[in-house]
Amino acid sequence: MDSISSRQQLAASKRWVVKIGSALLTDNGRGVNRAAIQNWAGQISALRRQGIEVLLVSSGAVAAGMDRLGWRKRPESIHQLQAAAAVGQSHLVQVYEHAFGQFDCRTAQILLDHDDLSNRTRYLNARSTIKTLLSLGAVPIINENDTVVTDEIRFGDNDTLGALVANLVEADVLLILTDADGLFTQDPRDNPAAELVREATATDPRLVTMAGGSRSGLGRGGMATKVRAAQLAARSGARTLIVGGSADSVIERVAAGEDLGTLLLPEADRLTARKRWLAGQLQVRGKLVLDTGAERALREQGKSLLPVGVAGLEGRFYRGELVSCVNGAGEEIARGLVNYDSTEAVKICGQPSDRIVELLGYRDDDELIHRDNLILL
Ligand SMILES: Nc1ncnc2c1ncn2[C@@H]1O[C@H](COP(=O)(O)OP(=O)(O)O)[C@@H](O)[C@H]1O
Numbered sequence: 160m161d162s163i164s165s166r167q168q169l170a171a172s173k174r175w176v177v178k179i180g181s182a183l184l185t186d187n188g189r190g191v192n193r194a195a196i197q198n199w200a201g202q203i204s205a206l207r208r209q210g211i212e213v214l215l216v217s218s219g220a221v222a223a224g225m226d227r228l229g230w231r232k233r234p235e236s237i238h239q240l241q242a243a244a245a246v247g248q249s250h251l252v253q254v255y256e257h258a259f260g261q262f263d264c265r266t267a268q269i270l271l272d273h274d275d276l277s278n279r280t281r282y283l284n285a286r287s288t289i290k291t292l293l294s295l296g297a298v299p300i301i302n303e304n305d306t307v308v309t310d311e312i313r314f315g316d317n318d319t320l321g322a323l324v325a326n327l328v329e330a331d332v333l334l335i336l337t338d339a340d341g342l343f344t345q346d347p348r349d350n351p352a353a354e355l356v357r358e359a360t361a362t363d364p365r366l367v368t369m370a371g372g373s374r375s376g377l378g379r380g381g382m383a384t385k386v387r388a389a390q391l392a393a394r395s396g397a398r399t400l401i402v403g404g405s406a407d408s409v410i411e412r413v414a415a416g417e418d419l420g421t422l423l424l425p426e427a428d429r430l431t432a433r434k435r436w437l438a439g440q441l442q443v444r445g446k447l448v449l450d451t452g453a454e455r456a457l458r459e460q461g462k463s464l465l466p467v468g469v470a471g472l473e474g475r476f477y478r479g480e481l482v483s484c485v486n487g488a489g490e491e492i493a494r495g496l497v498n499y500d501s502t503e504a505v506k507i508c509g510q511p512s513d514r515i516v517e518l519l520g521y522r523d524d525d526e527l528i529h530r531d532n533l534i535l536l
């Protein structure tokens with residue numbers, strides 16, 4: 160893929176995760192940089208007006224809390240770090256809310272931990288809530304729930320969190336804003352002659368040898384976690400951009416296709432990557448037998464699977480698990496993540512979706528499997 164076409168494709172993409180690191184946000188530790196946040200908020204609001212959905216993964220809670228508490232050095236004790244995160248996070252979100260408010264844009268705070276993304280039910284719930292927020296025009300502001308997580312369940316750095324969020328919402332782009340102008344062949348602080356990598360495949364093994372750790376004492380991962388994040392994001396087909404966040408109008412410029420920073424691309428095209436990712440990560444827990452109308456709707460019209468088209472089911476499964484869809488002859492035609500437990504699915508199969516509330520007492524989704532979560536075989 161040549162550089163011009165891949166940059167131009169960025170301009171056409173519709174859902175972005177923007178990750179902003181601690182060093183940038185806190186102006187190298189000197190409190191929350193309100194002017195910079197105001198500026199990014201203006202640019203993100205402009206993207207929203209162009210029809211691009213944006214989720215923000217923001218670091219800076221610990222650094223902002225340290226500043227508010229008057230601490231000069233990052234504490235060693237986990238409880239002090241967590242206390243700093245609690246003080247800093249509420250301040251950070253307040254600054255974001257004010258900044259986006261200037262552009263008539265709503266924000267929503269979301270704090271995630273590892274369980275939210277590894278437990279299928281919580282994963283789907285987080286995904287539905289975030290997608291609802293996007294449809295309401297709000298910008299979700301996401302951070303790790305630092306105040307309660309323990310080391311064993313920590314994402315560790317927000318580059319990884321940004322990539323997992325990109326997987327969660329099937330973002331087209333993960334834009335990592337940092338204090339370097341992109342990925343260089345070597346840390347430019349060690350070697351000023353190092354060259355900027357403009358474009359590469361995320362899985363290129365040479366990238367790992369180029370990327371070093373963080374020096375600021377504020378950021379956690381340096382370039383190493385950014386390269387790994389690009390590899391994770393690529394699994395669901397997202398492209399990753401690593402760009403210097405203090406350049407003028409940086410978000411709008413990369414969204415317009417300008418050649419800034421480093422672009423790391425997935426190997427496969429987006430849909431293929433996403434389907435591979437879905438297919439590869441889960442075990443099949445049950446089987447849905449479709450009637451001919453449902454088989455046609457899935458195969459020929461690319462539709463979601465509604466309960467009305469399911470004639471029967473086998474196995475015990477829970478919301479969010481992978482099930483196989485077979486036709487009347489027993490041939491497997493698709494696999495997908497199911498929206499209801501088997502005990503609920505058995506009550507609603509063969510029924511129209513407007514009867515779900517009457518049959519179950521509530522309704523999470525109209526579809527048994529949404530087409531975004533369905534792989535045709
Ligand atoms: N090959 C490299 N190219 C560019 N920067 C690098 C490289 N290797 C290490 N770094 C360091 O990574 C830092 C950015 O990561 P980090 O401090 O974790 O920032 P953030 O807070 O934005 O996540 C840069 O300031 C730079 O010193």
Ligand SMILES: N[C@@H](CCC(=O)OP(=O)(O)O)C(=O)O
Pocket residue numbers: 179180181182217218219220221222244302303305315316317318377378379380381
């Ligand atoms: N959740 C932490 C983020 C730590 C982190 O990953 O920082 P960074 O490497 O600057 O993105 C905080 O808000 O302080």
